[in-house]
Amino acid sequence: MKRRFLPDPVQSTKKKAMGAVPSSDSAPEATNSTAELFSVPLEVLEEIFLNLPSDKVVQVCRLVCRQWKEVADSESLWRERCRREGYNLQDVSKIPKDWRVFYFLRKKKRNLLKNPRAEDKFRDWRILENGGDQWTIEGLMVPHPNETIQKNFVTSYGMCRKSQLINLESEGYNSSFMDHYQPHIKISDWYAPRWDCSCEYSITVELLNHGKKPVQKFAPETVYFEQWNDQQWNQITHVFKNYGPGVRYVRFTHGGKDCQFWAGWYGIRVTDSCIEVCSEVDT
Known part of the structure; x- marks a missing residue:
């Protein structure tokens, strides 16, 4: 099966670090044989994706066919992933515009400043x-x-x-x-x-x-x-x-x-x- 990679602003090797890509991107057209080979009930496919590394879901799975992309881009997938990994909302009245972006931002969230508490003298300052x-x-x-x-x-x-x-x-x-x-x-x-x-x-x-x-x-x-x-x-x-x-x-x-x-x-x-x-x- 030959895969066709589309121009995706966060998809190149250099630009995959955050794992989040604009959900409006189209996926490769699937041939009849491809669709038959990868046809899986959506709820089953979502559960499989939930048990795969998040970066692989974005960088690999969503490129297979239109059905896989639909699940990989779905709000329910990333909302459930946040729930399972403990990335809870600090204020339940505030809902993320994009649960996938919210997931990856929470996953990477940390203090970017080094040695902020003077524990290593003046190193990094x-x-x-x-x-x-x-x-x-x-x-x-x-x-x-x-x-x-x-x-x-x-x-x-x-x-x-x-x-x-x-x-x-x-x-x-x-x-x-x-x-x-x-x-x-x-x-x-x-x-x-x-x-x-x-x-x-x-x-x-x-x-x-x-x-x-x-x-x-x-x-x-x-x-x-x-x-x-x-x-x-x-x-x-x-x-x-x-x-x-x-x-x-x-x-x-x-x-x-x-x-x-x-x-x-x-x-x-x-x-x-x-x-x-x-x-x-x-x-």
């Missing part, structure tokens, strides 16, 4: 500014809402900023997938002051194109803390959406300093920074 007595790493002064977090990065009396550049294709989100589906990109960061010293915190996150030019930017106003504060942890979040085609990188930059110019490390503390590629129902 690029130091942009290292003022005062420079960046350092300390244990927490007050407990973090996430009990597993035990360390934070600390700034000094001169401006301290650090950055990471995330290559989305290297992380498995190829250009065709990003351009076609434009999944939400959620960023978050935790920051806290010392109780006895005023300080400031700033963050800038940019979506960049192939030439590393900004497509969208999140750059809120600098946050200032007064001396004698409660030194509690604060979280900032932002969701990029409807950003258009062309996004290939995410650049995350944050930092700050103490505002009283005290020697040592009395500036803002940061930890558990995060970048996630998400379904619209998860943000």
